[in-house]
Amino acid sequence: MKALFIILVLGTLSFSGSSDEAYQKAMSQSIEQLYQAKSIAEYVEVANQFERISNIEKTEWLPLYYASFAYIMISFQEPENAKKDSYLDQAQKYLDQAMIIETNESELYLLQGFLYPSRINIDPMNRGMAYIGKMNGSLDKALELNADNPRVYYLRATMTFHTPEAYGGGAAKALPLYKMADEKFRNFKPKTELSPNWGKEINETELKKLLETQK
Amino acid sequence: MKTFFFLVSLQLIISCTFAQVKFTGRVTDQKKMPLSGANVFFQNSYDGATADSIGNFRFKTSLKGMQTLKATFIGYKPLLKQMNLDSAKTITLDLILQESNDQIDEVVINAGSFEASDEKKAVILRMLDVATTPSAQGDIFGALCTLPGVEKVGEDGRVFVRGGESYETKAFLDGMNVSSPYLSKMPDLPTRGRFSPLLFSGTLFSTGAYSAEYGQALSGIVDMKTNSIETEDKSSVSIMTVGVMGSTTKCWKGASLSLIGDYVTTGLSNLINKQQVEWIKNPAGIDGTLMYRQKTGKTGMFKVFGTFNNSGSGLNYMNTQSGVFQNIILNSSDVYLNNTYNSMLGEKWMIKSGLAFNYDLQKFDLDKDQIATANKTVQAKVGFSRFLNEQTELKFGADWVHSSYEQKIRMGGNYRLPFANNQLSAFAEMEYKLSKKFATRIGARTENSSLLKGTTLVPRFSGAYKTGDHSQLSLAYGQFYQNPEDDYLKFAPQLKPEKANHAVMTWQYLTDLKTFRVEGYMKKYSDLVKYTLPLATDPLDYSNTGSGHAEGIDFFWRDKETFKQTDYWISYSWINARRNYKDFPVAAVPNFVSEHNFSMVYKRFFEPLRTFASVTYSFASSRPYHDPNLQGFMNSRTQPYNDISLSLTYLMEILGKQSVLHLMVNNLAGFDNIYGYNFSNSPNAAGHYESTPIKSPYVRQIILLLSIQL
Numbered sequence: 061m062k063a064l065f066i067i068l069v070l071g072t073l074s075f076s077g078s079s080d081e082a083y084q085k086a087m088s089q090s091i092e093q094l095y096q097a098k099s100i101a102e103y104v105e106v107a108n109q110f111e112r113i114s115n116i117e118k119t120e121w122l123p124l125y126y127a128s129f130a131y132i133m134i135s136f137q138e139p140e141n142a143k144k145d146s147y148l149d150q151a152q153k154y155l156d157q158a159m160i161i162e163t164n165e166s167e168l169y170l171l172q173g174f175l176y177p178s179r180i181n182i183d184p185m186n187r188g189m190a191y192i193g194k195m196n197g198s199l200d201k202a203l204e205l206n207a208d209n210p211r212v213y214y215l216r217a218t219m220t221f222h223t224p225e226a227y228g229g230g231a232a233k234a235l236p237l238y239k240m241a242d243e244k245f246r247n248f249k250p251k252t253e254l255s256p257n258w259g260k261e262i263n264e265t266e267l268k269k270l271l272e273t274q275k
Numbered sequence: 276m277k278t279f280f281f282l283v284s285l286q287l288i289i290s291c292t293f294a295q296v297k298f299t300g301r302v303t304d305q306k307k308m309p310l311s312g313a314n315v316f317f318q319n320s321y322d323g324a325t326a327d328s329i330g331n332f333r334f335k336t337s338l339k340g341m342q343t344l345k346a347t348f349i350g351y352k353p354l355l356k357q358m359n360l361d362s363a364k365t366i367t368l369d370l371i372l373q374e375s376n377d378q379i380d381e382v383v384i385n386a387g388s389f390e391a392s393d394e395k396k397a398v399i400l401r402m403l404d405v406a407t408t409p410s411a412q413g414d415i416f417g418a419l420c421t422l423p424g425v426e427k428v429g430e431d432g433r434v435f436v437r438g439g440e441s442y443e444t445k446a447f448l449d450g451m452n453v454s455s456p457y458l459s460k461m462p463d464l465p466t467r468g469r470f471s472p473l474l475f476s477g478t479l480f481s482t483g484a485y486s487a488e489y490g491q492a493l494s495g496i497v498d499m500k501t502n503s504i505e506t507e508d509k510s511s512v513s514i515m516t517v518g519v520m521g522s523t524t525k526c527w528k529g530a531s532l533s534l535i536g537d538y539v540t541t542g543l544s545n546l547i548n549k550q551q552v553e554w555i556k557n558p559a560g561i562d563g564t565l566m567y568r569q570k571t572g573k574t575g576m577f578k579v580f581g582t583f584n585n586s587g588s589g590l591n592y593m594n595t596q597s598g599v600f601q602n603i604i605l606n607s608s609d610v611y612l613n614n615t616y617n618s619m620l621g622e623k624w625m626i627k628s629g630l631a632f633n634y635d636l637q638k639f640d641l642d643k644d645q646i647a648t649a650n651k652t653v654q655a656k657v658g659f660s661r662f663l664n665e666q667t668e669l670k671f672g673a674d675w676v677h678s679s680y681e682q683k684i685r686m687g688g689n690y691r692l693p694f695a696n697n698q699l700s701a702f703a704e705m706e707y708k709l710s711k712k713f714a715t716r717i718g719a720r721t722e723n724s725s726l727l728k729g730t731t732l733v734p735r736f737s738g739a740y741k742t743g744d745h746s747q748l749s750l751a752y753g754q755f756y757q758n759p760e761d762d763y764l765k766f767a768p769q770l771k772p773e774k775a776n777h778a779v780m781t782w783q784y785l786t787d788l789k790t791f792r793v794e795g796y797m798k799k800y801s802d803l804v805k806y807t808l809p810l811a812t813d814p815l816d817y818s819n820t821g822s823g824h825a826e827g828i829d830f831f832w833r834d835k836e837t838f839k840q841t842d843y844w845i846s847y848s849w850i851n852a853r854r855n856y857k858d859f860p861v862a863a864v865p866n867f868v869s870e871h872n873f874s875m876v877y878k879r880f881f882e883p884l885r886t887f888a889s890v891t892y893s894f895a896s897s898r899p900y901h902d903p904n905l906q907g908f909m910n911s912r913t914q915p916y917n918d919i920s921l922s923l924t925y926l927m928e929i930l931g932k933q934s935v936l937h938l939m940v941n942n943l944a945g946f947d948n949i950y951g952y953n954f955s956n957s958p959n960a961a962g963h964y965e966s967t968p969i970k971s972p973y974v975r976q977i978i979l980l981l982s983i984q985l
Contacts, residue, residue: 082321086321100312101311101312101328104312104325105325108312108314108316108323108324108325109321109323111314111316111347112314112316112321112322112323113321115316115318115345116318116319116320116321141787141788142786142787146349146350147349150349182787183401183787189403190476193505193506193507193509194506194507196506196507197506197507197526198506200507224882224885224926225928227926227933228928228931228932228933
């Protein structure tokens, strides 16, 4: 009888202990799904999962980080400008919440540096200058917090590549940056299994494409 | 038995634990349209689902007891629902979400106003549009002249709104008064704004029926919003055919400081561009601006904006009235300092406060005579807004302005004309959003002047109704008071404020890339200052017996979509205005009013050439003037006004630095515009009043600028 009671108590204990396990599992599944997502619907689905997780795990910044990331990706797929902006507003909302939980995280500043230029395409003539300035500010901060964050180098390379030569951009200037990013990605170890770990493949692809056009 | 009972209960517990409740249902908006992508979940677990393309969702949960179900979707208010999960096995739910009011496609109160903003989404102009309009030559007020409702008055350069004089349009900076927004002005020559458009992230320009927050303006307001915190250290230098300019910005955590300075000298430019006036001292000046921004707490922002200007010019001026040439030397100094602090106070209150100081001194030397005018203004303002609920916002505030004026005249003797005024104002306004489609704003403003010894109270109203996804109809009405100009008050402080009533109706269609807007208005003036002789010194010669009216229709069309990499806008205004004020013997069309005003701005980026080109064409129909050689009053008309201006911006790199080469040409086609005529005070021997035409100081003006980002 006593033994049963103990088992029951232990059972409850292990059940409550498994909440962290449930978080790990839910997160790693959702992250996997996020990296696989292609359509708007798939991204919304996974963003919603992160929203649900963040709703319970109020001290974790990662669910909010990924929810924000998903909405930035959605904005790229959305054709209508007004909607793009509202998706980016949503991304900003999650990011702001994450920044309250974790004030000194390089990855969050990096994501901010990814979000700002996403707004430029909606109205490049008017938004270009302002948002490039804001982006640079965020990326500087991301680098200050972690000088080895490879995604900062990747974003810098991409922005340089897409900036007209007249503004100090272009392929020739982007190439060494992509190489640098590649090196940083090779040496990069995410802090935990759930930590942000995207960008390596796309950086390699872009670098390869660039090297081929140079031949 | 005991064991059996225990086992049974254990069984029960286990079965309960694993008995899941199945949820199915549909998420829709109030019109039953499916909300695909909505998130439906329980607040205490990860269990939930995303609504599919027809709004359906389905999921299971092992939660028990009372739980809170939540449904969220972008642009809609979250829905919370309490439910007991103990008894049911399958629950079917229809969830209806309500749109939240903070969406971009909601109705916006905007009758009478044009907003240029880099921060808000649904606006007609961006600040860059203002900076790159060629006819404006980088002047904010010049750019506003390409908008409907503004008259082209070439010899003045200030903003004349809808049959009103230029002093009737007041400038504000972050909501605080700017008593001298323009550089000092030589007779018959245009002036321009003091501030560079690059200092601002937005401008609210209202041509009528504006909010109760603004007072002391009979016709219009221009509220310029200074840039927020900078996020990047940067510096630049510019070399122009009219001088040099430099700026630098430094950022810290939660703060930034920018310094901008320039030295303008027109000697070279006046050689290149043939002048139609005779300068004895080419206009030159020095400016400095400081901007400091500091975040305080989570929502607070403290801003300091300080600027000074010192300039001088000299002209050999044909004074037709007295028939002699005069040497006019003009020297002016201006200091403006503005501090504002805005913050949320708790969840629902917001405070906006500010302190501003302005000192302006203008010295005219006319041959041996001198007129020196000094104006000092101190302002303190505080305003609160409170969200009573999601639909209702209440705003109120108070404002104290102390101004002191002193004119010293040395003209065969010394004269002093000083006066001071304490102006106290308060306003309250309530904005109520009945639905996403319908909003109203009702307000009132009261003002008391120590000089004019009187108190005024005026109502303001506006309403807007959405007529479609992108269109809306707005109505606005308001009454406005403004103290008479300093030039009258210095002689006659017993005058009362002048008064105007506005009624405005607007229909607007606005998408990201296209805007169409038509606005009709009626304006009535009363209590305008009237006198028998200009510059009469007897106070009793001045009275508030003048009146006037203006009616018109303004059209605006902007299209960034139809032509590739091209953006253009067209403004047309028709106005019918008459006034009986000043020394007018009868009601007449004032000389600054042209019945038809048209302007077109065309901008295009030529990518292979790395060049951004803009062209403005402006047209204004003839303006009346009074010819004493003919019968009647305001009996003659000028030729219509035409102008084509061009600017080219070429992007390049100099020593690895981003650089811009900017060319501006004003009056490219060399139109010989005549704005009016000056007549002599007395007839010549043949009994004829001689006249000289009032013209632009140059035929054509070319300015070249090279800017390098360091």
